[in-house]
Amino acid sequence: MPYMLLIVEPVGQRAARTDEEGRQAYASMTEFAGRLTGRGVLLGCNSLTSETRGVRVRVREGRRDLLDGPFAEAKEMVGGYFLLDCATQDEAIAIAAECPAAGWCTVEVREVGPCFT
Numbered sequence: 444m445p446y447m448l449l450i451v452e453p454v455g456q457r458a459a460r461t462d463e464e465g466r467q468a469y470a471s472m473t474e475f476a477g478r479l480t481g482r483g484v485l486l487g488c489n490s491l492t493s494e495t496r497g498v499r500v501r502v503r504e505g506r507r508d509l510l511d512g513p514f515a516e517a518k519e520m521v522g523g524y525f526l527l528d529c530a531t532q533d534e535a536i537a538i539a540a541e542c543p544a545a546g547w548c549t550v551e552v553r554e555v556g557p558c559f560t
Contacts, residue, residue: 445486445555446535448525452548454494454517470514472523472541477542479525522548526555 457465472490479485497512497520525542529535532554539550 444528445529446527446529446532447553447555448527448535448539448542449521449551450490450523450525450542450544450548451519451551452522452544454513454520455466456548457493457522468543468547475541475543476525479527479538484527484529484534486526486528488523488525491521494520519549 460468469490476485476488479488489527494512494514494517497514499510499512499514501508501510509528522544525538527535529536529538532552535554538550542550544550
């Protein structure tokens with residue numbers, strides 16, 4: 444069953460890190476992904492760029508509205524994800540607790556499924 448671990452971090456957290464702290468965080472997440480690959484549960488993962496490079500798209504009454512980041516009302520941003528193949532939600536939660544990012548942000552566990560359920 445697919446589960447997504449969303450890495451939800453405070454806006455501006457990355458900018459507050461030194462280059463060395465950023466490299467260490469990246470290395471720990473890369474090692475974590477390697478361990479998940481070795482366990483056969485990792486379907487995919489990626490880091491996302493800063494919210495300052497994002498664009499929100501909304502279409503209302505045939506009119507497209509775009510809002511460039513940063514988004515003033517946002518206190519958190521999705522900084523990346525891990526897509527897993529787990530037997531149960533408990534397994535996905537246990538893996539989320541092993542994620543290094545759980546030490547500096549929040550890891551949200553979501554089952555992947557159709558939008559109508």
